[in-house]
Amino acid sequence: MEQKQIDLALDEVRAALEAGHVLDAIAALIRLHPADRAEAFSDLNDEDQAALLPRLDIPTMADLLEELEDEHAADVAEVLPTERLADILDEMEPDEAADILGDLSPKRVAEALAEMEDANDVIPLLGYPDETAGGLMTTSYIALRPHTTAKQAISFLREVSPEEETPYYLNVIDRDRRLVGIVGLRELVIAEPDTMVEVFMDPSVLHVNTDTDQEEVARLMVRYNLAALPVVDHNNVLKGVITYDDLMDVLEEEATEDIYRLANVSDPDLSIDSPIGMSIRRRLPWLYLNTLTAFFASWVISQFESIIAQVAVLAVFLSVVAGLGGNSATQSLAIIVRAIALGELEIHEAWRTILKEAAVGLLQGISVGVVAGIGVYLWKGNAVMGVILGIALAGNILVAGIIGSLVPVLLKALRLDPALASSVLVTAVTDSTGFALFLTLAVIFLPHLS
Amino acid sequence: MEQKQIDLALDEVRAALEAGHVLDAIAALIRLHPADRAEAFSDLNDEDQAALLPRLDIPTMADLLEELEDEHAADVAEVLPTERLADILDEMEPDEAADILGDLSPKRVAEALAEMEDANDVIPLLGYPDETAGGLMTTSYIALRPHTTAKQAISFLREVSPEEETPYYLNVIDRDRRLVGIVGLRELVIAEPDTMVEVFMDPSVLHVNTDTDQEEVARLMVRYNLAALPVVDHNNVLKGVITYDDLMDVLEEEATEDIYRLANVSDPDLSIDSPIGMSIRRRLPWLYLNTLTAFFASWVISQFESIIAQVAVLAVFLSVVAGLGGNSATQSLAIIVRAIALGELEIHEAWRTILKEAAVGLLQGISVGVVAGIGVYLWKGNAVMGVILGIALAGNILVAGIIGSLVPVLLKALRLDPALASSVLVTAVTDSTGFALFLTLAVIFLPHLS
Numbered sequence: 001m002e003q004k005q006i007d008l009a010l011d012e013v014r015a016a017l018e019a020g021h022v023l024d025a026i027a028a029l030i031r032l033h034p035a036d037r038a039e040a041f042s043d044l045n046d047e048d049q050a051a052l053l054p055r056l057d058i059p060t061m062a063d064l065l066e067e068l069e070d071e072h073a074a075d076v077a078e079v080l081p082t083e084r085l086a087d088i089l090d091e092m093e094p095d096e097a098a099d100i101l102g103d104l105s106p107k108r109v110a111e112a113l114a115e116m117e118d119a120n121d122v123i124p125l126l127g128y129p130d131e132t133a134g135g136l137m138t139t140s141y142i143a144l145r146p147h148t149t150a151k152q153a154i155s156f157l158r159e160v161s162p163e164e165e166t167p168y169y170l171n172v173i174d175r176d177r178r179l180v181g182i183v184g185l186r187e188l189v190i191a192e193p194d195t196m197v198e199v200f201m202d203p204s205v206l207h208v209n210t211d212t213d214q215e216e217v218a219r220l221m222v223r224y225n226l227a228a229l230p231v232v233d234h235n236n237v238l239k240g241v242i243t244y245d246d247l248m249d250v251l252e253e254e255a256t257e258d259i260y261r262l263a264n265v266s267d268p269d270l271s272i273d274s275p276i277g278m279s280i281r282r283r284l285p286w287l288y289l290n291t292l293t294a295f296f297a298s299w300v301i302s303q304f305e306s307i308i309a310q311v312a313v314l315a316v317f318l319s320v321v322a323g324l325g326g327n328s329a330t331q332s333l334a335i336i337v338r339a340i341a342l343g344e345l346e347i348h349e350a351w352r353t354i355l356k357e358a359a360v361g362l363l364q365g366i367s368v369g370v371v372a373g374i375g376v377y378l379w380k381g382n383a384v385m386g387v388i389l390g391i392a393l394a395g396n397i398l399v400a401g402i403i404g405s406l407v408p409v410l411l412k413a414l415r416l417d418p419a420l421a422s423s424v425l426v427t428a429v430t431d432s433t434g435f436a437l438f439l440t441l442a443v444i445f446l447p448h449l450s
Numbered sequence: 451m452e453q454k455q456i457d458l459a460l461d462e463v464r465a466a467l468e469a470g471h472v473l474d475a476i477a478a479l480i481r482l483h484p485a486d487r488a489e490a491f492s493d494l495n496d497e498d499q500a501a502l503l504p505r506l507d508i509p510t511m512a513d514l515l516e517e518l519e520d521e522h523a524a525d526v527a528e529v530l531p532t533e534r535l536a537d538i539l540d541e542m543e544p545d546e547a548a549d550i551l552g553d554l555s556p557k558r559v560a561e562a563l564a565e566m567e568d569a570n571d572v573i574p575l576l577g578y579p580d581e582t583a584g585g586l587m588t589t590s591y592i593a594l595r596p597h598t599t600a601k602q603a604i605s606f607l608r609e610v611s612p613e614e615e616t617p618y619y620l621n622v623i624d625r626d627r628r629l630v631g632i633v634g635l636r637e638l639v640i641a642e643p644d645t646m647v648e649v650f651m652d653p654s655v656l657h658v659n660t661d662t663d664q665e666e667v668a669r670l671m672v673r674y675n676l677a678a679l680p681v682v683d684h685n686n687v688l689k690g691v692i693t694y695d696d697l698m699d700v701l702e703e704e705a706t707e708d709i710y711r712l713a714n715v716s717d718p719d720l721s722i723d724s725p726i727g728m729s730i731r732r733r734l735p736w737l738y739l740n741t742l743t744a745f746f747a748s749w750v751i752s753q754f755e756s757i758i759a760q761v762a763v764l765a766v767f768l769s770v771v772a773g774l775g776g777n778s779a780t781q782s783l784a785i786i787v788r789a790i791a792l793g794e795l796e797i798h799e800a801w802r803t804i805l806k807e808a809a810v811g812l813l814q815g816i817s818v819g820v821v822a823g824i825g826v827y828l829w830k831g832n833a834v835m836g837v838i839l840g841i842a843l844a845g846n847i848l849v850a851g852i853i854g855s856l857v858p859v860l861l862k863a864l865r866l867d868p869a870l871a872s873s874v875l876v877t878a879v880t881d882s883t884g885f886a887l888f889l890t891l892a893v894i895f896l897p898h899l900s
């Protein structure tokens with residue numbers, strides 16, 4: 001739906017720019033929702049972008065920088081006149097402004113901050129790493145004192161007329177700015193006008209520290225259905241608030257990270273729009289690692305070269321053993337990694353899960369082993385080969401269940417990211433085990449094989 | 451953090467039940483947040499659960515059923531006295547009540563609805579499939595008429611004193627209940643008391659139909675940062691509202707679905723807590739499919755049995771060709787599937803993405819081919835073998851880039867779920883291509899191989 005609108009607007013913008021009517025082009029762009037506008041802007045060529053940039057007003061520029069991809073926003077911000085950049089950053093939410101500044105050169109950051117009016121809101125945010133609660137929070141929140149009445153609070157709100165993205169929760173703080181409670185806008189509206197905030201605030205407000213990881217932030221907000229989560233320092237002093245709209249981005253980012261790691265793509269920022277050079281730099285290392293592990297598995301096979309020379313048909317079935325082991329290990333891996341990400345797996349109970357995956361592996365292994373063994377017998381008329389392949393498959397799928405669950409649990413226990421247990425590493429184990437098992441059985445049964 | 455509290459509460463609950471003090475057990479449970487309480491309750495054995503259930507009050511039971519896993523909630527609801535179940539369902543949000551009823555036997559549903567007071571709020575929701583906007587929305591929303599003043603609206607809110615989960619957006623509807631706008635609670639609070647709602651409402655409110663897929667709902671809410679999204683029927687009549695807390699669950703569910711499908715686990719409801727029998731029923735079919743595809747790949751190898759009998763070392767490197775092709779295809783697959791899920795890939799521009807993945811594949815193929823070729827030469831002292839393996843790897847990784855991106859794009863164009871392009875199907879192609887390429891090269895270069 002919105003794609004059609006974007007395409008229509010783009011046609012209009014391009015035609016207007018062609019005819020030299022910059023204002024018409026801007027009018028066509030402005031009609032789009034800011035998120036769509038940023039996408040349309042990205043689709044324009046450099047020349048068209050350069051023609052529009054100096055003519056967009058400050059609020060439109062602020063929307064644009066907030067919605068553009070990080071790198072593109074940084075490119076645009078890098079070339080703006082300093083004074084204009086400072087005005088735009090002043091217009092933005094402090095957390096968004098901090099994100100833009102975080103991608104600029106140190107010299108440019110210093111220049112922009114020197115020109116900004118609200119630099120004091122933004123500077124405290126610059127020190128927090130991107131993937132922590134401090135990096136996610138905004139400093140533009142509303143705080144009340146416990147003895148304010150509902151009526152006073154509402155007229156205060158009317159006075160400051162908070163901006164669109166301010167959360168629907170109001171923080172209650174004491175004289176030292178320590179967090180003592182939270183009030184929903186709804187409670188405020190329905191409270192009797194003369195009641196004091198402390199009467200209807202929720203004093204046991206859930207909060208996180210500035211250095212809490214964003215994965216934990218996401219888990220808490222989803223688990224407890226929170227629209228906003230206050231962030232405090234180690235003295236319980238309120239530092240900022242994380243709102244549900246930032247959370248949605250985190251949830252998508254964390255999911256992308258897990259999907260990519262399982263698929264051996266180590267950088268969650270990689271997308272279909274990434275330049276080819278960047279894609280290769282981030283993906284090739286995994287393939288080189290995979291080359292190493294594949295050579296290890298092939299070294300296992302090379303130990304059995306003489307029996308393969310005698311019974312060449314063994315080579316035909318090596319890939320069956322490896323393929324099925326790898327796939328069932330990946331099944332276990334995905335289920336365990338996801339459970340850890342969603343906070344469903346407690347490490348001290350993990351042995352039960354590993355035991356269960358082993359049981360699933362054993363039963364699946366027997367099921368697949370029997371079917372594949374019969375298949376080989378029907379195809380090659382060789383019953384002994386069928387039995388060896390069946391046993392090797394059963395054994396390897398059992399190993400797959402254990403390794404696929406053990407490796408992410410171990411990584412988690414070592415406080416490493418369990419999604420690092422990508423299929424490359426786990427299938428290296430199942431490949432080697434499978435080959436060794438299958439070919440050792442072949443050596444034992446050699447007299448009956450041909 | 452919360453795990454410790456849950457464990458402490460569990461110890462208390464068990465001790466109290468042991469001593470026959472049911473009320474003390476309930477008190478220990480009640481101190482937990484409803485989400486934690488449900489987890490603690492699930493960890494109790496059947497006997498302890500049965501001792502507690504009849505003594506919990508209606509609001510606590512409602513919280514419990516909302517927070518328990520679907521299947522467990524249905525088990526509990528199935529055994530409650532009908533009158534008690536009806537009271538509990540009346541206490542719940544209509545969408546949550548509908549979810550519970552959706553998992554019960556038809557007879558039980560009829561009995562419960564007959565006893566319920568708010569059956570009329572819930573019945574309209576029972577007809578919508580779970581994964582559509584209709585299945586996600588709640589009917590408990592607040593609607594205003596355009597000519598209401600801000601002051602009237604606020605006293606109306608005070609009067610109905612909406613429940614905790616009611617969204618912070620108020621819908622504006624005409625006399626036929628058609629959606630004409632939306633008003634944030636914040637705009638209402640800061641508006642001049644005598645202004646009419648239609649003056650400060652947003653008339654171009656984004657909305658979806660009852661049959662819109664939940665993936666599209668999630669995409670829109672994330673893209674436009676919405677805390678609530680109205681749902682209308684085909685006559686634009688307001689039917690319900692989807693709120694951000696439901697969205698967070700959808701985002702997690704969709705991410706789980708994508709991760710699982712890529713890993714050949716077809717059921718997103720599968721988790722580490724699923725019974726072994728269910729795990730096997732859902733996972734084994736993929737392994738059987740994989741057995742078929744693996745046999746196809748091994749049939750390709752069997753066409754070359756005679757050359758393998760002559761040059762057994764070829765068998766050693768087959769797994770290297772297959773492994774690297776499979777892994778690079780999975781990289782492409784993950785990036786494309788994720789881009790489609792996040793709405794970043796437009797089908798009519800997909801040829802560009804496929805071309806790019808082909809280019810990445812070619813360059814990665816050459817890089818890996820050169821390194822692996824040299825590796826083989828150093829290990830086996832056989833330059834020709836190094837060259838064939840290098841060329842086969844380069845070719846197969848190129849094919850992997852094309853297949854890994856083409857298959858999900860085709861599925862999407864055919865309106866099937868692109869995540870169905872699981873690694874099983876894609877690696878079946880890369881395995882077969884890789885084997886054919888490598889062994890054909892071996893036949894051509896045979897005179898120089900040994």
